[in-house]
Amino acid sequence: MSDQTSINVSDYYDTDTFKRIKAFSEGRETPFLVIDTATINRQYDEMTDAFPYANVYYAVKANPAPEVLTMLRDKGSNFDIASIYELEKVLALGVTPDRISFGNTIKKSRDVRAFFEKGVRMYATDSEADLRNIAKAAPGSKIYVRILTEGTLTADWPLSRKFGCQTDMAMDLMILARDLGLVPYGVSFHVGSQQRDIGAWDAALAKVKVIFERLRKEDGIELKMINMGGGFPANYLTRTNDLKTYAEEITRYIREDFGEDFPEIIIEPGRSLISNAGVLVSEVVLISRKSRTALVRWVFTDVGKFSGLVETMDEAIKFPIHTEKKGEVEDVVIAGPSCDSADIMYENYKYGLPLNLAIGDRLYWLSTGAYTTSYSSVEFNGFPPLKDYYILAGDACESVRECKTAAGGVRAPGKNVSRCSNQSSAAAHLQCDDA
Numbered sequence: 001m002s003d004q005t006s007i008n009v010s011d012y013y014d015t016d017t018f019k020r021i022k023a024f025s026e027g028r029e030t031p032f033l034v035i036d037t038a039t040i041n042r043q044y045d046e047m048t049d050a051f052p053y054a055n056v057y058y059a060v061k062a063n064p065a066p067e068v069l070t071m072l073r074d075k076g077s078n079f080d081i082a083s084i085y086e087l088e089k090v091l092a093l094g095v096t097p098d099r100i101s102f103g104n105t106i107k108k109s110r111d112v113r114a115f116f117e118k119g120v121r122m123y124a125t126d127s128e129a130d131l132r133n134i135a136k137a138a139p140g141s142k143i144y145v146r147i148l149t150e151g152t153l154t155a156d157w158p159l160s161r162k163f164g165c166q167t168d169m170a171m172d173l174m175i176l177a178r179d180l181g182l183v184p185y186g187v188s189f190h191v192g193s194q195q196r197d198i199g200a201w202d203a204a205l206a207k208v209k210v211i212f213e214r215l216r217k218e219d220g221i222e223l224k225m226i227n228m229g230g231g232f233p234a235n236y237l238t239r240t241n242d243l244k245t246y247a248e249e250i251t252r253y254i255r256e257d258f259g260e261d262f263p264e265i266i267i268e269p270g271r272s273l274i275s276n277a278g279v280l281v282s283e284v285v286l287i288s289r290k291s292r293t294a295l296v297r298w299v300f301t302d303v304g305k306f307s308g309l310v311e312t313m314d315e316a317i318k319f320p321i322h323t324e325k326k327g328e329v330e331d332v333v334i335a336g337p338s339c340d341s342a343d344i345m346y347e348n349y350k351y352g353l354p355l356n357l358a359i360g361d362r363l364y365w366l367s368t369g370a371y372t373t374s375y376s377s378v379e380f381n382g383f384p385p386l387k388d389y390y391i392l393a394g395d396a397c398e399s400v401r402e403c404k405t406a407a408g409g410v411r412a413p414g415k416n417v418s419r420c421s422n423q424s425s426a427a428a429h430l431q432c433d434d435a
């Protein structure tokens with residue numbers, strides 16, 4: 001019996017949005033990702049409405065496309081940056097360094113120096129060696145210390161074991177930061193990406209409160225900021241509460257721990273802003289059975305773990321899959337196109353796909369806007385990186401900018417094609433000037 005039989009696309013996209021994406025995807029060679037930027041726009045507004053007191057630092061790693069960064073820049077977002085490469089991208093778009101935080105706790109000292117020289121003054125840390133590097137390469141900067149959190153079991157993509165330190169060490173690091181001439185500024189945590197248990201924020205905030213109070217009382221250090229990271233939900237097969245419920249609960253936790261006078265609060269959403277704006281369109285390459293009597297069919301698609309679907313590792317993220325074929329469904333194993341046996345997306349969790357599904361049919365992987373293009377390999381088995389297209393909401397018309405990744409995996413600036421399509425017939429494109 002299938003765990004997932006059929007899905008309702010309307011649970012994931014409103015009718016117009018899906019129609020627009022679908023129309024855009026007609027006739028294009030698979031596999032590719034289509035992002036509807038209007039959805040990101042709306043989700044950003046929902047995020048800031050839900051957390052009106054927080055400063056948003058978009059986690060660039062979720063989707064670093066210029067179309068996404070530009071839109072978020074114009075909406076006033078700040079940026080959580082993981083590497084010098086992301087920094088260069090964001091600065092090239094005219095984002096000022098006061099809107100940037102270097103959120104990776106693992107960094108080379110020459111990169112810290114480069115960030116400092118570009119004007120970035122806020123850094124995460126979770127270890128003494130890193131802190132000493134920052135003190136040398138970025139003197140006088142604001143430091144926030146990342147703490148370990150629980151909640152690994154309830155996050156679909158846990159992060160906490162690799163990053164963060166215990167509470168006692170966090171306090172030691174803040175004291176050392178002060179002694180090294182840095183500004184001990186705040187505490188951060190990430191409760192794990194796609195965290196389904198809202199209580200994970202409660203436990204983390206309780207730890208932060210202890211750190212704030214003890215540093216104030218025992219060491220005269222007044223911390224000012226809490227960075228609550230990401231972890232907010234996208235819409236996949238496994239259900240979550242809606243963002244509003246997360247925000248109401250989390251706000252209540254902050255109030256319980258810190259009273260009405262909130263410290264500065266930062267959030268770093270990635271997945272929750274971007275995932276539901278994207279649809280990955282793939283094609284069935286092969287359908288087979290492993291024996292004459294085998295009950296389970298294997299469905300091989302032209303997209304796989306190495307071309308954007310890394311988060312199917314251990315079947316962690318269960319993307320909703322839509323096909324236009326209807327009728328009786330049967331359990332399938334879903335695998336990618338490469339000659340690597342790790343390239344199986346779902347085998348234990350049984351997806352049900354219609355028996356009349358055929359080679360050449362399209363599969364639409366819903367909620368795939370985040371952590372797909374950025375994870376896609378450069379040339380595994382010779383396959384190029386995942387192509388991505390961005391539907392830009394224009395004033396006069398629906399503007400579609402094609403941003404194909406050029407051969408060799410490098411996005412070619414200036415080579416984009418801009419097109420306008422009128423909304424009633426998105427397939428009929430008029431050529432416009434390059435944006």
Ligand SMILES: Cc1ncc(COP(=O)(O)O)c(C=O)c1O
Nearest residue numbers: 059103193230231268269270271
């Ligand atoms: C430091 C940091 N902040 C924010 C995020 C974004 O998290 P999410 O995609 O769950 O919103 C990540 C994800 O890895 C992260 O490492």
